[in-house]
Every structure is written in C-alpha cells, then in structure tokens.
Amino acid sequence: MTTSVYSDQPQTWYFTFGFEHRHPRTNAPLANCYTTVYGTIDKTRAHMLSIFGNKWAFQYASAEQAGVERYNLTYVPCTEHTPGE
Numbered sequence: 001m002t003t004s005v006y007s008d009q010p011q012t013w014y015f016t017f018g019f020e021h022r023h024p025r026t027n028a029p030l031a032n033c034y035t036t037v038y039g040t041i042d043k044t045r046a047h048m049l050s051i052f053g054n055k056w057a058f059q060y061a062s063a064e065q066a067g068v069e070r071y072n073l074t075y076v077p078c079t080e081h082t083p084g085e
Helices: 043-054
Strands: 012-016 033-039 058-060
Touching: 012 043, 033 043, 043 058
Parallel strands: none
Antiparallel strands: 012 033, 012 058
C-alpha cells in the first residue's frame, strides 16, 4: 500500500534527526535516530515542533522512506519525558 504524503488520513509518520540535533530534555545526541508519531501529516508535524522545536530533519510516510533499516537508525520516543519518570 502506498501512502500519499498529502493524505489527511491518520497514519504513523517517521521523523529523522540531523547530526547536530540533541534531545531537548536529556541533551543526548540524536544523530542516526528516528521517532514516530501517529496522526495526520499536519498534526504530527505540530507535535514534533512542540517537543523538539525545529531540531529534527525530515518527515516520512514509511520506515523504508526514512531509511530506518538501511541506515540502522535508533528509535527514540517522541515524548516530553521518559516513561516512568
């Protein structure tokens, strides 16, 4: 199934980070990392901005497009805090 980037239907979106990006709470480097958010393209982008500001690189419609396996990216949760804190 091919997902249109312009679809207004909720789905899981994949977000990647650049080499200079750091986690806003822990300051951990986010190079070679990705996260996921479920929702519409606009709502997921707004969610990312609320947590990471503009410190992320790209939004993709699939793990394959994001290069999760190809580049062996590490998953980081898209939350304002670590679960259990």
